[in-house]
Amino acid sequence: MARQLGGASGAGDELLDVVVIGGSQAGLAMAWHLARQHLRFVVLEAASPAAPPPGSPPPGPRLRRPHAG
Numbered sequence: 037m038a039r040q041l042g043g044a045s046g047a048g049d050e051l052l053d054v055v056v057i058g059g060s061q062a063g064l065a066m067a068w069h070l071a072r073q074h075l076r077f078v079v080l081e082a083a084s085p086a087a088p089p090p091g092s093p094p095p096g097p098r099l100r101r102p103h104a105g
Contacts, residue, residue, distance in 0.1 A: 050076060051076065052076050052077060052078055053070075053075040053076045053077060054070055054075055054076075054077040055077065055078055055080065056070070056077060056078070056079045056080065057080055058079075058080070058081060059079050059080075059081030059083075063079055063081070064079070067079050
């Protein structure tokens with residue numbers, strides 16, 4: 037079953053060739069290859085575009101103590 041999504045220009049619906057699940061390094065590499073082949077695709081990612089990698093410290097200021105020595 038094909039899914040139609042609104043085009044980026046808003047000029048109508050567009051039929052996709054591929055749906056890439058996940059915007060990690062592998063997903064973005066796949067998107068690059070698909071674009072080189074002129075295929076219509078979308079990359080779906082659950083995290084926000086500016087999300088830090090899992091396990092990284094939360095963004096924001098950090099308190100650092102001077103090193104005694």
